Amino acid sequence: MFQNNIVNLNEIVNIEFITTSVWTDCLVTKVKKQKALIGLRNKNTGFYVIHPLSNFIINGKWREREFNTQRKHANNIVKFLNFLLREGGEKVKSLSELDLVIGNRYLNSMVNEGLRRDTITDSARTLTAFYIWLSKQGLLPKVKEANIESKKQINNTNNKQYYESIFNPILPQRVSSNRRHLIPIKYIPLFLEICILYAHPIALGIYLQIFGGLRAGEVVNLKRTQFKKKLNSNDFLLNIKEQQFRTDLKDSSGASYVKKIRKQQVLQIKDWGNILFKDHVVFYKDKDINDTGALFINRDGLPMSGKSYSQYFYNVKEKFICFLRDYGTIEDKIVAADLRTSDWGTHIGRGTFTNLIAGEIDNPAELMFLRGDSDLLSSLPYLAKTERVRKRVEERLEHMHNEYIPELIRREKDFRKKVFK
Numbered sequence: 462m463f464q465n466n467i468v469n470l471n472e473i474v475n476i477e478f479i480t481t482s483v484w485t486d487c488l489v490t491k492v493k494k495q496k497a498l499i500g501l502r503n504k505n506t507g508f509y510v511i512h513p514l515s516n517f518i519i520n521g522k523w524r525e526r527e528f529n530t531q532r533k534h535a536n537n538i539v540k541f542l543n544f545l546l547r548e549g550g551e552k553v554k555s556l557s558e559l560d561l562v563i564g565n566r567y568l569n570s571m572v573n574e575g576l577r578r579d580t581i582t583d584s585a586r587t588l589t590a591f592y593i594w595l596s597k598q599g600l601l602p603k604v605k606e607a608n609i610e611s612k613k614q615i616n617n618t619n620n621k622q623y624y625e626s627i628f629n630p631i632l633p634q635r636v637s638s639n640r641r642h643l644i645p646i647k648y649i650p651l652f653l654e655i656c657i658l659y660a661h662p663i664a665l666g667i668y669l670q671i672f673g674g675l676r677a678g679e680v681v682n683l684k685r686t687q688f689k690k691k692l693n694s695n696d697f698l699l700n701i702k703e704q705q706f707r708t709d710l711k712d713s714s715g716a717s718y719v720k721k722i723r724k725q726q727v728l729q730i731k732d733w734g735n736i737l738f739k740d741h742v743v744f745y746k747d748k749d750i751n752d753t754g755a756l757f758i759n760r761d762g763l764p765m766s767g768k769s770y771s772q773y774f775y776n777v778k779e780k781f782i783c784f785l786r787d788y789g790t791i792e793d794k795i796v797a798a799d800l801r802t803s804d805w806g807t808h809i810g811r812g813t814f815t816n817l818i819a820g821e822i823d824n825p826a827e828l829m830f831l832r833g834d835s836d837l838l839s840s841l842p843y844l845a846k847t848e849r850v851r852k853r854v855e856e857r858l859e860h861m862h863n864e865y866i867p868e869l870i871r872r873e874k875d876f877r878k879k880v881f882k
Contacts, residue, residue, distance in 0.1 A: 475504045478512070478542040480535045482528070484708050493708050495718075497531035499539060514538070517594050529718055537587035541567055556595060560603040561627060564588055568630035578633050585626045593624060641803040642812035644671075645796065646857060648785075649813065653733070655781050660773040662765070665741040666757060667777070668734055670810025672817070672854075673697070673727030674832045677774070677807035678718045681765050682706070684754040685742065697727035697734060701833070706753045706764030725833045730855055774807045817854050 481500045484493050496519050502509035517538065518524070523531050544567045545553050553563060568588070571581045595601050644652055649671060657664045666680040679701050687700045703719040727734060745758055755764035778800075785797035811832075818831050 477502055477504055477546065478539045479509060480532060480539050481509065481511070482532070483511075492703055493705050494703075495528040495705070495708075497528060497535040499535055499542075514542075517591060521594050522590050527718055527720065529720075533583075534587045534590070537584045538591055540584070541588060541591070544570065556600050557602055559592070559595070559601060564592065564628050565630050568628055572631060572633055576633075578635050581630065581632060582626075585628050585630065586624065588628065589624045589626050592627060639802070639804050641800065641805040641809060643816040644809060644813045646813075646817065648781075648796070650858065651784070652777070652781055655784060656777045657737075659780050660777045662745065662757065662759075663770055663773045663777075665737045666770065667774070667810060668737050669697075669699075669727055670807065671813050672730055672734065673699070673725055674811045674814035675699075675701070675725065675727075676720060676811060677770050678720070678767055679725075681755075681757050681767055681770050682719050683756040685756050686754060687756075688738065694729060695732075695735070696729045697738075699725045699727060701725050704753075706755045707766050710766055721833060723833045726831065728854060730858060771807055778805075817857075 479500045479502045481498050482495050483498060484495050487494050498515040499512045499518065500509040500515075501512045515535075518531050518535050523534055541564075545563075548563075553559065568581055568585055571584065592601060592604060596604060653664065653667060653671075656667045660667075663680075666675075666677070669675045669680055669683075670677070682702070682704050683699065684704065689698045689700075690696070701719055701724070702722050705718075729735065741756070753764055757765040757770070759765045759769050782797050782800050785793040785800075789797065815832060
């Protein structure tokens with residue numbers, strides 16, 4: 462299938478490997494799917510071609526996985542191949558010269574760059590799969606088959622299989638994460654109100670994330686017709702599926718993806734969800750020239766991209782922090798300082814949802830259902846219990862709804878004049 466001189470590394474000067482993608486039509490689901498590919502680009506002209514090593518991604522271990530997963534592993538291999546280009550002419554001239562020493566040298570170079578332990582470990586897993594794949598193509602004469610065949614596939618915490626690493630770089634120590642996973646419940650109504658004032662096009666989306674656990678990519682993949690009401694509770698029941706309205710965008714331009722196809726319940730709190738939904742469909746008429754029926758659209762009438770959604774969100778984040786800092790109590794100012802130095806983005810909505818419901822559930826299976834982490838059919842016994850969870854969440858938010866929001870409205874004019882001109 463391959464020759465051992467696919468890439469003559471010591472003859473390449475103005476060439477670099479890149480990760481690119483292509484859209485394909487799925488004959489079964491009639492939905493376009495994006496596939497990650499490995500390309501070879503001329504740095505002077507920008508022209509690139511698809512490289513045969515793309516088969517490692519599209520026909521290998523991750524051929525049926527979602528685009529984000531394919532892209533992650535393609536990026537890992539592209540970085541390794543570009544490392545070989547820098548080393549080419551001196552130590553490595555073709556893929557057939559690869560050995561374990563070279564792999565370890567590359568991983569140790571990542572350590573020297575100051576990259577995190579998890580980043581290096583992830584790259585080592587991809588590189589192990591790459592070596593195993595190359596070995597099966599007969600391209601690794603310097604690596605003994607015993608070193609490859611002895612490595613078993615093991616499960617990680619998400620029950621996904623990966624090969625035990627064939628490399629042993631000197632890994633840096635683990636560092637504590639500065640990532641924030643939730644908005645304190647006290648500030649949820651305030652956060653929503655600021656979103657309505659300053660990022661109205663995504664206000665409904667933020668609600669769906671905080672009270673339904675949706676990811677940002679799942680929000681912008683919604684159609685208007687996917688909203689259904691559950692009897693009795695009046696909760697939303699959304700049909701989450703991959704639709705990809707913006708196939709005109711490359712991954713770097715903000716295309717977004719659904720991680721798990723499922724039915725997802727969104728809690729109806731104080732009728733806020735109904736109000737936001739009705740308000741949204743009135744303000745943002747479906748003007749999409751491609752007739753996608755997308756629920757979230759941009760100013761041009763096209764389906765909103767993940768990048769645009771994130772930009773709206775970070776505007777809300779900035780104004781929210783400034784509000785707490787300039788108008789809050791001493792406690793609010795401390796929270797603002799912590800939020801300012803923490804790492805958080807749109808995923809905080811899903812984390813906040815988990816925090817809201819975690820104290821109201823009976824067992825982990827119920828939490829898995831409410832978060833959309835398990836199949837709906839296997840979780841039907843828990844449907845009856847979600848009414849209790851919704852009521853408890855409403856009770857926890859009761860005093861914020863009656864006190865915080867009226868106070869915000871009272872101060873809103875002064876807030877706009879002094880802070881966010």
